[in-house]
Amino acid sequence: MSSSSGRCVVVGGGLVGLATAAALSRQRPDVRVTVIDKEPQLAQHQSGRNSGVIHSGVYYTPGSAKATNCRQGRALLLDFAADHGIDMDLCGKVIVATEDSERGPLAEIERRGKANGVAARSIDLAELAELEPHVRGVAALHVPDAGIIDYPAVARTLADAITQAGGTILTDTAVERGEERGDVVRLTTTAGDLEADAVVTCAGLQSDLVARAFGVTDLPLQIVPFRGEYYQLTEDAEQLCRTLIYPVPDPRFPFLGVHLTRHISGRVLAGPNAVLGLAREGYRWRDVDPATLKRLAASPGLRRLASEHWRTGLGEMWRSLNRGAFVKALQKMTPDITTTDLAPYPAGVRAQALYADGSLADDFVFHETARTLHVLNAPSPAATSCLSIGERLGAAVVERLG
Ligand SMILES: Cc1cc2nc3c(=O)[nH]c(=O)nc-3n(C[C@H](O)[C@H](O)[C@H](O)COP(=O)(O)OP(=O)(O)OC[C@H]3O[C@@H](n4cnc5c(N)ncnc54)[C@H](O)[C@@H]3O)c2cc1C
Structure with a gap:
């Protein structure tokens, strides 16, 4: 050459x-x-601003680029971390249904997981209590393939x-x-x-x-920034979460819902939520970029998304502005958590593609x-x-x- x-x-x-x-x-x-x-x-x-989770591939449509690359990427990442002495812990996670209406979507996640070759298994409430003693739910899935790493x-x-x-x-x-x-x-x-x-x-x-x-x-498509805000649990509250605790996600959105994750540093993170960002790299509410704002205002896709899902969007904004509302979402899975258990932690911003018809790229x-x-x-x-x-x-x- x-x-x-x-x-x-x-x-x-x-x-x-x-x-x-x-x-x-x-x-x-x-x-x-x-x-x-x-x-x-x-x-x-x-x-450099994410949850630090090694995903198992349990959620993704079988055959999709997410499913294939997540499974292969996970395997490569585990070898890479072992070869280079990078901190990681294959601690596993639980996905918890807190209402009967979530049993069906939870079963669908288990089905997808199996199709993707993920070790995912329904567990009874006694087993859930053994894995995560502070979690309450009506049904749960245990995913031992998930873990955490120092990205x-x-x-x-x-x-x-x-x-x-x-x-x-x-x-x-x-x-x-x-x-x-x-x-x-x-x-x-x-x-x-x-x-x-x-x-x-x-x-x-x-x-x-x-x-x-x-x-x-x-x-x-266009990129829409979705800010993901976190709290970290105070040291006294860290015992509320041993590994990774996730709710059953809303299947209409490519986000996983506010969860509790043990970080590789040993801290426990609560979040992230998903709030429409007004700046692409804006990590705080007050970060507003006029060019981003202009593009969002002119976006037919965003108008469609907002008209269909304004209730969910307002809920996310409310949980962002109100720590009590954020805690309420966590209490559905972990009733013992209180507002005094949460300390500030830096946010991240997701780059999520939106199509003109208002659908988020899955x-x-x-x-x-x-x-x-x-x-x-x-x-x-x-x-x-x-x-x-x-x-x-x-x-x-x-x-x-x-
Ligand atoms: C809150 C949050 C939680 C997440 N949690 C997880 C998780 O637990 N597990 C997981 O697998 N994934 C997670 N993700 C997703 C994951 O972090 C991203 O998918 C991944 O980091 C994307 O990497 P990237 O290299 O594409 O983008 P980035 O890391 O955003 O890198 C893009 C780079 O391009 C540079 N750049 C942009 N424009 C220019 C330009 N014009 N010239 C030069 N450079 C430019 C930027 O400076 C930046 O460094 C999370 C994401 C967020 C936001």
């Missing part, structure tokens, strides 16, 4: 971009790989692998524009221009805007042109899935480079 046929730029230094660059460096050591991120440090957005350490280890393989990581560098001209992609960045033979964009909360900046103007979404691959929708479980997504995108780049 000539030197000009082996340059790949990966836009975005979150877990998906780093995993893609690391996989490509391994699959084709002769390709010059450059990762570009606009922030001074890597993994500053979704990849920032995964990102650091991937970054080391990229540089050790001869790759370059440019932080503090935002990509402003990309243009495919024949066999070459020209990138305009805040730190100067670059050329590449293939580009992969993994820009998370900016993914639709970055794709547009590369000339993809006919996207059927699966990972990719878009490709001759020389560029765009990751457009990679919300949860993309942290769990990152090594699998990276392998696939790396292979797709190899195919393009010939």
Whole structure:
């Protein structure tokens, strides 16, 4: 291969971009790989501000990209953590129905789990009490395949692998524009221009805007930021949760409902809720970005979503503004929890794709042109899935480079 046929730029230094660059460096050591991120440090957005859960794959439609990549990514992640001494704990989780009406959806989750090859099993209330003594419910599923991991350490280890393989990581560098001209992609960045033979964009909360900046103007979707707010339990209250305690999610939304999760640091997190964000990287209520606001106001998809689900949206906002309402949601599963058990904890923001018909994308979404691959929708479980997504995108780049 000539030197000009082996340059790949990966836009975005979150877990998906780093995993893609690391996989490509391994699959084709002769390709010059450059990762570009606009922030001074890597993994500053979704990849560094999530629940830290290794998802099992129990929820996802069998055969979907989420189901396949979650199962494969989980297996790769466990090996990766073992090989590199990254903290993780396969502690398992329980999904708890608190009302009879949730028995059907819980049974559907068990069915999906089985179809996806997940070890998920209905347990009786005595077994639930043994696993999680402070939880109350009418039915429960135990998922021993779920766990927790230190995702920032995964990102650091991937970054080391990229540089050790001869790759370059440019932080503090935002990509402003990309243009495919024949066999070459020209990138305009805040730190100067670059050329590449293939580009992969993994820009998370900016993914639709970055794709547009590369000339993809006919996207059927837009990214909507959903802030996920957390509390951490005070030390005295931590005994209320031993592992991971989840409600039965509302099947109409791709979010899992407010849950209790033991973090790899040992703390217990409560959350995240899902509140419409008014800034793509706005981690507080007061963060409002006029451009985001304008796009949301003009979005037919958001109008449709809001008209159908305004009640749920208002409920999420109410729980965000009112700690008592947040606690009430948790008390359905864990009645002993009180408002004084909750201490502040930093929020995260999910990048969730919304279609013009008002539906939220339920699966990972990719878009490709001759020389560029765009990751457009990679919300949860993309942290769990990152090594699998990276392998696939790396292979797709190899195919393009010939
Ligand atoms: C609250 C919350 C909880 C979650 N919990 C879990 C969980 O427990 N388990 C799980 O598997 N998943 C979880 N997820 C999902 C998971 O964190 C994400 O799916 C995953 O981190 C996505 O990685 P990414 O690399 O695509 O995006 P990001 O981590 O957001 O990375 C995108 C990167 O692109 C960079 N970028 C953007 N625009 C540009 C530009 N123009 N130029 C250069 N760089 C740019 C950004 O700076 C950023 O670093 C959670 C997400 C959230 C928000």
